Amino acid sequence: MIKNRYIVLFLALPLFCSCSKEAGEEVNPNAPAGLEARIAGVSLVTRGGAATASDISTLGIYAVNSVSSETAYGTAPAGTYCEYKIDKGVASPKDAAAPLWLYREKATIFSCHPAPSSASDIASGGTATDPxxxxKIPAAAIGHTQSAIATVSGNVYDFAxxxxxxxxxxxxDDKQSxxxxxxxxTQPVADNGHVGAGTSGPKVAIGLKHAFAQIKLIISKDAAYKGDAKITQVTYTRKMKTLKSxxxxxxxxxxxxxxxxxxxxxxxxxxxxxxxGGVATTEATGEKAAPVILVxxxxxxxxxxxxxxxxxDxxxxxxxxxxxxxxxxxxxxxxxxxxxPTGLALTGFTVIAWKDESQPDIPTI
Structure with missing residues (x-):
């Protein structure tokens, strides 16, 4: 089964010096480097959830020192957190007065979407060598009881x-085949070091992976069913894990x-x-069926x-x-x-990776 992939971000680590370089002067080797994130491209497009870089408004970065003798980001496994905002594919610290600086020290870069609003929502764990x-994930991230308002554009109700x-x-690693x-x-490692004025440190490439799954219910009307197929309630019941309230x-x-x-x-x-209500229709002459779709x-x-x-009905x-x-x-x-006419029938079931690929037996949304 295809594993969870989504989107690739490239975190460029350019060096910004705290003082300008005059002719003949040496750059301060301890000058901090600012962390700048850029969305280089979308590797996979989702159905529901974040679909493009413009759908990502926040990104959380948590840096943990990778060398036991270094503590610029705290004593591992504890690290330093910074919330970034995404604007047109460019990430910058939400609080410009308190950016996350990268020094010459080596750090493992953990990241998450959406970014928690407070560093207290990220807890350190593991060991210094394996952080x-x-x-935390709020209970509201997944709503199991939804009210679907009828739409004018169709019968697709997407709650993802x-x-x-x-x-x-x-x-x-984009070099893989x-x-x-x-x-x-593993997580990427930032080892920017001092590379000199006007030059950039190495890039850190991050691939974001989904922690959730999705369900999609496609409800259609059989040609033999003579009613209006006006749907007012849909309930799917199963033993399942949920987020703590x-x-x-x-x-x-x-x-x-x-x-x-x-x-x-x-x-x-x-x-x-x-x-x-929602109305599931059958195929008419020259037209595709318009099932009710719940995501x-x-x-x-x-x-x-x-x-x-x-x-x-x-x-x-x-x-x-x-x-x-x-x-x-x-x-x-x-x-x-x-x-x-005799009730419900499960006429199709598919499992696909969370990306944009056609499904032959149901409409593409």
Missing amino acids: VPTV DAAHDYMYGVAY TEAARYLA DGSTTMSLKDGTLTNTADLADTHCSFTFAAS NYVLPNAASKSTFSVTV GKAMTMQHASDPEWEAGNIYSYTISIK
């Missing part, structure tokens, strides 16, 4: 908000592992429509049975699914459900 910082697309950064191989299992769930900035999640025996993803984030979960319930229809697979971070799990 594992974590970031880009601002809640939780990701962690790993080292990215395949996209999968370019996302490494007190905001204590955390994501590892090393490998995206989620800890302190709530594990409920019977959890619902529920969508309630406005009075106008939402979910946490990675073990395999489980599930239940689909759809209230259509005022009648509740229920369908059991005995073999729902394991959900893995970075994948989208799409269920195509058909409204038939």
